[in-house]
Amino acid sequence: MSKNLTVRQKLYYLATIIAAFLIVLQVVLFLFSKNVKMNWDKYNKTVDTKMAILSQINIDFGYGGAIHNFKNYLIRGKQTDLDKFSLKYNQFLEDKHRYLNLDDITTFERNEINKIQATLGLYKNNISLVQTLKEQNKSIKEIDSLVKVDDS
Numbered sequence: 001m002s003k004n005l006t007v008r009q010k011l012y013y014l015a016t017i018i019a020a021f022l023i024v025l026q027v028v029l030f031l032f033s034k035n036v037k038m039n040w041d042k043y044n045k046t047v048d049t050k051m052a053i054l055s056q057i058n059i060d061f062g063y064g065g066a067i068h069n070f071k072n073y074l075i076r077g078k079q080t081d082l083d084k085f086s087l088k089y090n091q092f093l094e095d096k097h098r099y100l101n102l103d104d105i106t107t108f109e110r111n112e113i114n115k116i117q118a119t120l121g122l123y124k125n126n127i128s129l130v131q132t133l134k135e136q137n138k139s140i141k142e143i144d145s146l147v148k149v150d151d152s
Contacts, residue, residue: 046104053099057116060092067151070123070130074143077134082127089124092117122149 005013061067066088073081096113099105126147133143 043104046102049102050099053095053102057092057095057099060088060095061116061120066092066120067123070127073127074130074147075140082131085123085127089120092120119149119151122151 059065066085069081069085069088072078073085096117099113100110126149129147130143133146138146
């Protein structure tokens with residue numbers, strides 16, 4: 001049958017096959033790019049969520065946070081500073097739990113969050129020592145030297 005086809009007909013068939021191939025290729029590329037966009041959007045959402053939680057953890061620690069309230073309690077000995085420390089500590093634990101329950105958490109991230117918890121745990125353990133030493137009328141300088149935490 002192909003012997004009976006003219007050159008023009010053969011070219012039409014070839015053009016039709018090429019066009020069909022290009023259409024199929026476009027559909028495949030469209031579907032693939034749609035999947036890439038969905039994955040990219042999911043990645044961006046995860047990163048945004050991680051950054052928001054890490055930002056909150058930073059607030060839980062920094063100025064006005066747990067360590068700041070620990071030092072205020074050490075200096076002033078006020079119950080309100082102790083209560084604020086406990087509040088920030090508990091907020092950190094909630095933030096840590098939310099972070100570790102996100103998708104795509106790496107081992108590195110998990111280890112770093114656990115280091116933060118270990119450091120904050122040292123402050124938590126030391127706050128009861130501060131209470132005891134204050135009851136024994138130890139000086140702030142003396143108490144500070146006994147409860148110093150390397151949080152670098």
